Amino acid sequence: MRHIISVLLENEAGALSRVAGLFSARGYNIESLTVAPTDDPTLSRMTLVTIGSEEIIEQIKKQLNKLVDTVKLLDLTEGRHLEREMMLIKVRAAKEDREELKRLTEIFRAKIIDVTGTSYVIELTGTSQKIDAFIQAVPEGLIVEVVRSGPIGIARGEKGLTL
Amino acid sequence: MELSGAEIIVQALIDEGVEYVFGYPGGAVLHTYDALFKQDKVKHILVRHEQAATHGADGYARATGRCGVALVTSGPGATNAITGIATAYMDSIPMVILSGQVPTPVIGSDAFQEVDTVGISRPCVKHNFLVRDVHDLALTIRKAFYIATSGRPGPVLVDIPKDVTDPYIRIPYHYPKEIKLRSYNPATKGHPGQIRKAVDLLLQAKRPVIYTGGGVILGEAARSLRELVDLLGYPITSTLMGLGAFPMTDPRFLGMLGMHGTYEANMAMHETDVLIAIGARFDDRVTGKIEQFCPHANIIHIDVDPSSISKNVRVDIPIVGPVGSVLADMVRLIREAKAGPDQAALQDWWRQIEAWRGVKCLAYDRNSPLIKPQFAVETLYQVTGGDLYLTSDVGQHQMFAAQFYPFDEPRRWINSGGLGTMGFGLPAAMGVQLAYPEANVACISGEASILMCIQELATCKQYDLPVKIILLNNGYMGMVRQWQEFFYESRYAHSYVDALPDFVKLTESFGHVGMRVDQPGDLEGAMREAFAMKDRLVFLDIVVDPAENVYPMIEAGKGHHEMHLSPERELA
Numbered sequence: 001m002r003h004i005i006s007v008l009l010e011n012e013a014g015a016l017s018r019v020a021g022l023f024s025a026r027g028y029n030i031e032s033l034t035v036a037p038t039d040d041p042t043l044s045r046m047t048l049v050t051i052g053s054e055e056i057i058e059q060i061k062k063q064l065n066k067l068v069d070t071v072k073l074l075d076l077t078e079g080r081h082l083e084r085e086m087m088l089i090k091v092r093a094a095k096e097d098r099e100e101l102k103r104l105t106e107i108f109r110a111k112i113i114d115v116t117g118t119s120y121v122i123e124l125t126g127t128s129q130k131i132d133a134f135i136q137a138v139p140e141g142l143i144v145e146v147v148r149s150g151p152i153g154i155a156r157g158e159k160g161l162t163l
Numbered sequence: 164m165e166l167s168g169a170e171i172i173v174q175a176l177i178d179e180g181v182e183y184v185f186g187y188p189g190g191a192v193l194h195t196y197d198a199l200f201k202q203d204k205v206k207h208i209l210v211r212h213e214q215a216a217t218h219g220a221d222g223y224a225r226a227t228g229r230c231g232v233a234l235v236t237s238g239p240g241a242t243n244a245i246t247g248i249a250t251a252y253m254d255s256i257p258m259v260i261l262s263g264q265v266p267t268p269v270i271g272s273d274a275f276q277e278v279d280t281v282g283i284s285r286p287c288v289k290h291n292f293l294v295r296d297v298h299d300l301a302l303t304i305r306k307a308f309y310i311a312t313s314g315r316p317g318p319v320l321v322d323i324p325k326d327v328t329d330p331y332i333r334i335p336y337h338y339p340k341e342i343k344l345r346s347y348n349p350a351t352k353g354h355p356g357q358i359r360k361a362v363d364l365l366l367q368a369k370r371p372v373i374y375t376g377g378g379v380i381l382g383e384a385a386r387s388l389r390e391l392v393d394l395l396g397y398p399i400t401s402t403l404m405g406l407g408a409f410p411m412t413d414p415r416f417l418g419m420l421g422m423h424g425t426y427e428a429n430m431a432m433h434e435t436d437v438l439i440a441i442g443a444r445f446d447d448r449v450t451g452k453i454e455q456f457c458p459h460a461n462i463i464h465i466d467v468d469p470s471s472i473s474k475n476v477r478v479d480i481p482i483v484g485p486v487g488s489v490l491a492d493m494v495r496l497i498r499e500a501k502a503g504p505d506q507a508a509l510q511d512w513w514r515q516i517e518a519w520r521g522v523k524c525l526a527y528d529r530n531s532p533l534i535k536p537q538f539a540v541e542t543l544y545q546v547t548g549g550d551l552y553l554t555s556d557v558g559q560h561q562m563f564a565a566q567f568y569p570f571d572e573p574r575r576w577i578n579s580g581g582l583g584t585m586g587f588g589l590p591a592a593m594g595v596q597l598a599y600p601e602a603n604v605a606c607i608s609g610e611a612s613i614l615m616c617i618q619e620l621a622t623c624k625q626y627d628l629p630v631k632i633i634l635l636n637n638g639y640m641g642m643v644r645q646w647q648e649f650f651y652e653s654r655y656a657h658s659y660v661d662a663l664p665d666f667v668k669l670t671e672s673f674g675h676v677g678m679r680v681d682q683p684g685d686l687e688g689a690m691r692e693a694f695a696m697k698d699r700l701v702f703l704d705i706v707v708d709p710a711e712n713v714y715p716m717i718e719a720g721k722g723h724h725e726m727h728l729s730p731e732r733e734l735a
Contacts, residue, residue, distance in 0.1 A: 010346050013293070014281060025286050055473070062470035068290040068310060071346040163345065 002031070003057050004083060004153045006161055007046040007064055008072040011037055015044065015069040022067065028052065028060050032150030040163070043071065047152045072161055080156040086123070087131045088113075090144040093120040097142060108134050119144065127151075166336040168297040168328035169198035172261065175304040177204045178338045181232050183597055185210055185219035189236025190276060191263025194328035208597065208626060211618035213240050215590035217247020217260065217318075218616070222591030224256050225577045226552055227598045228383060230312050231258040237265055238276030241322075242283065246584060248318045249287035253581025254404060255381055257316035259307045260284075266326040267295055280322045289317030297327050301338050309342050314349025315468040316381055350467055353484030353492060361439070361463045361480045362496045368437035369508035370459075370515075371397040374420065377404030377580065378442015378466060378486050380573040385409070387490035388441065394497050395504055398516055400428040402443050403561075404580040407570035412549075417516065418525075421449040422717050423562045426524035427516055429715070429723040432457055434515070439463040442486040445475040446581070447719070455722030465489045524715045524728055525566055533708040534683050536560060536635045540567035543605070543633055546690040552577065552595045552604045556588035556612030559641035562713045564607045586615030592630040593622060603694060605631040610704075611640045611660050620673035623700050631693050632702040634666065637709040645712045670702035681706035 009015045016035055023030045031049040038045045050060060057075070065073050076083070093101055093115075105112055105122055108130065114121035124134055128151055135146065155161065166174060172195050176184065185208045188196045199207050210216045213235045220231030231251075235244045241262045251258045265274040281293045290310050292303050303321055311319040365371065373395075379388050385408045392399055392415055399409050400420040409416055418425030420432055432438070438460040443449070450456045456476055464471075464478040465486055472481040482489055497503075527537045540563050543551075549571055555561040555578035570576045577595060579587040592606040613634055623630055635641075643658040667677030676699050680689045686705065693701035714729035 014285075017282070018285060021285050055477075059470065059474060062472075062474075066468070066470050068344070068347045 001054070001057070002049065002051050002077070004076040004081070004151060005048045005050065005061065005064065006074045006076055006153060007048065007070055008038070008161060008163075009035075009044045009046055010069040010071060011042050011044045012069055016046075018067050018069060019046065019048070019064065022063055026059075026063065028056065034150045034152055043163075045161075047150070049151055071163065074155065074161045076153045076155060081153050082156060083127050083151050083153040084125055085128050085131055085151040086125045086149040087134070088147045089122050089124065089135070089138070091120050091122065091138060091142045092118060092144060093142075094118060097139065100139060101142070104134070104137055108137075110134065164336045165333040167194070167198070167330045167333050168300055168323070169194035169330055171297070171300045171336055172304065172323070172328065173198045173202060173205060174336060175301055175338055176232065177202075179230070179308050181205055181230070183208055183223060183594075184232045184234050185216040185223075185594070186234030187213050187216055187236065187240060189240050189263060191237035191265060191325045192234060192240075192328075194325065194330055195234065195261070195263070195323075197330065207234075208593070208622065210590065210622050212616065213243035214246050214586065215593070215616050215619045215622065217244045217251065217258070218584075218587050218590035219594040220258050221247060221251045221256050221587075222554060222577055222594030223598050224251075224258055224594070225591070226574050226595040228574065229257075230308055231256065231594065232261070233258065234261045236263040236276065237280065238278050240276075241278060241280040245284060245287065248284055248320065250579050250582045250584040250587060251318040252287045252289065254377060254579065255316050256318065257312040258318040259304075259311050260318060260320040262320060262322050264293070264322045264324040267324045268326070270324065280320070284320045287318075288320050291320040291322065293322045294327050295324070297329070297332060297334055300327060301336060305339055305342050306344065309344075310347060350469075350484045351488070353465070353482045353489035355492070357480060357482045358489060358492045359496060361482060362493055362500065364437055364461055364463060364480060365395065365439060365493075366497070366500060366502065366504055368397070369505060370431075370434055370436045370512045371395070372431050372435040372438050373397050373399040373441065374401070374432070374438055374443055375399065375405045375408055375441045376402040376443025379405055379408040382442055382467065382486035384442065384487035384490050385573045387487055387494060390494045391490055391497070394494060396509060397504070398431055398513070400424070400431065402446070402449055402580070403565055403578065405443065406565060406576045407573045410571040411569035412571055419565050422451070422719070423566065423713050423715065425566075426522045426715055426726060426728065427519040429717065429726055430519045431516055433723040435460045437461050437463070439465070440478070441465045441490065444471045447475070450476060451717050452720050452722050455724075522728070524726075526731065527711075527729065528731070531683070531708060534681065534686060534705060536563045536637070536707045536711055537567050538683060539633070539635055539686060539705050539707060540564050540607070542686050542690055543607070544568050546687060546694060547603055547605075550603055551575065552599065552602055554578065554588045554591040554595060554604070554606045556606070556608040557583045557585045558609050558612060559637075559645065559711075559713050560607050560609045560612075560635040562642075563635070585612040588612060589616050589619045589630070589632065590622075593619060593626070593628050596628040596630055597626070603631070605633050607633045607635065609641060610634060610636045610638065610663055610666070617669070620670065620675060620700070624674045627698065628700065629696070629698050630700050632700070634702065634704050635707045636666070636704055637707050637711070638663070639709055641711075642713070648712070649718075666702055666704040670700075675700040675702060677702045677704065679704040679706070
């Protein structure tokens with residue numbers, strides 16, 4: 001099953017490589033990983049998407065917790081949560097395709113953020129499925145490149161993953 | 164007090180109460196060595212290869228329970244140390260490794276003797292640090308010792324660039340006594356509800372087995388374990404790493420379990436209905452085929468490391484906590500319990516176990532004209548009367564020692580169990596002998612293993628370490644040869660150690676005493692002579708039967724009940 005795990009890490013040099021190294025050394029699957037400092041500059045928050053059996057996920061969480069740099073960990077998938085991913089997508093926008101691309105952008109509540117005579121860059125935020133759906137919807141042959149941030153997530157309700 | 168970085172390192176070691184640093188100098192640690200030179204509180208042991216620095220620190224740590232310390236230079240100094248660091252990591256040994264690094268301004272420029280030590284060591288340390296600022300140095304060393312010695316212990320490496328040790332940059336020194344890390348909080352107590360559940364299950368058991376590992380020794384829990392066994396009267400078995408936590412001469416001890424464990428221990432594992440695993444990690448050499456592991460058992464598992472629990476084998480009652488405190492809680496609850504164990508069931512169970520014991524799975528040919536390796540270990544026990552710290556290298560001799568030398572105290576049996584590092588034995592013995600200068604310390608080894616760190620004979624000479632080397636010389640990498648005999652139709656691919664040195668002359672050239680024995684009748688006399696030489700290192704080259712195999716044996720991937728016994732003892 002797919003799990004989204006949020007980890008608060010000490011914002012130390014090498015903390016990210018400890019996590020990446022753990023996944024490769026133990027053969028765990030890693031779908032995506034995003035990391036950035038939080039409002040507290042001594043802490044980084046990492047969002048990991050991984051897929052595995054319940055036993056493997058349990059081990060992944062234990063091994064992540066065992067890292068000396070890990071301050072706190074939460075498996076968002078265990079509760080109600082919100083999940084967002086951002087995509088920047090560059091598409092060929094020749095005259096005959098422009099209307100269709102603009103319509104798609106509106107339907108998905110995306111934004112065109114760069115325009116040239118022959119291309120658009122479109123920004124889209126949403127769940128991973130929504131982003132998949134947008135990519136599917138772009139007419140064949142028009143995609144130049146796709147950049148996805150990987151999902152980030154947060155639990156619903158008033159409780160926070162803080163110190 | 165204003166100190167330079169180099170002096171801070173030395174003063175921090177003094178403040179940690181460090182007796183010995185095992186090390187080897189080089190460019191990046193010259194300032195530190197200069198600071199070491201100017202004091203006499205911390206003694207430096209000059210090894211002849213950095214692998215031996217880490218094994219020496221490791222042996223010291225295993226024998227004493229204190230943190231071992233190694234000091235190596237950058238680049239090859241650090242890479243040579245890695246094998247010893249990984250060895251300590253696999254067996255959860257507390258160790259701090261201080262490595263020199265090229266100066267901070269040139270890090271990343273492929274400078275002379277530069278490697279990414281933090282990167283290379285990351286997968287085989289509990290934690291590591293790169294100190295970029297001398298102001299962080301004292302606190303980082305304090306953190307390193309705290310992390311290495313608390314929770315599930317392990318090696319911690321501190322990489323220190325040369326400019327951070329600059330003798331001309333002096334700063335105020337403060338070494339914190341207490342330290343707290345918000346991201347690191349090892350368990351200090353087991354969950355009372357879980358402990359109660361475990362005790363209830365234990366007291367209902369009909370065919371219980373206590374299975375203990377190195378964690379009992381690391382957690383200083385041998386006394387509580389003995390109380391538990393005394394209260395319950397249950398059979399107990401141990402992993403290779405746990406030998407000595409419970410007296411091996413006690414009739415309740417079934418011998419080691421696992422791949423080369425005893426018939427009675429493995430059969431008891433297969434038939435048990437309640438298994439309590441204490442400070443053990445269900446290693447593949449212990450469990451055999453996971454699907455067939457303890458098929459009838461409810462399993463209790465006590466471990467200070469939550470990630471050890473349900474990693475390989477799903478357990479029913481996990482208890483996360485220090486083994487010593489959890490066992491003490493259990494002992495108290497059992498004393499308070501209204502009813503004790505089911506004595507009738509226990510009697511039946513012991514009757515069954517005695518029947519398995521009757522198989523005498525460790526029997527070997529005592530009339531052989533050749534020295535049998537088992538006989539050599541038994542003679543070693545006879546001669547030393549159990550009053551011995553025995554380090555081991557890796558292979559057949561290691562298994563024979565585990566089977567035939569009954570340790571009655573913890574920290575007496577010192578071997579590389581997890582990583583299986585050939586070359587561990589001799590440098591580890593140096594660490595033990597330094598810790599206990601008056602004690603009998605021996606290293607059991609094979610002619611292949613011993614050559615991997617043979618240069619340490621020089622270190623032993625320099626520091627007058629009277630280690631006794633018990634070499635079981637069969638001319639082969641015995642365990643490799645055994646597997647080739649069993650699984651490769653006796654094609655002995657490169658397991659014959661051709662062109663061996665004359666070990667007697669070799670030893671003498673280092674200034675020690677060498678002796679060679681090839682007759683069973685001469686062995687005891689030679690050993691007595693060797694141990695009588697209290698202040699000399701004696702290398703006993705014992706020519707043993709080259710064809711002997713270690714039995715019983717469970718093939719990799721088989722169940723506990725599928726043991727091979729020795730040919731004379733194979734069950735019908």
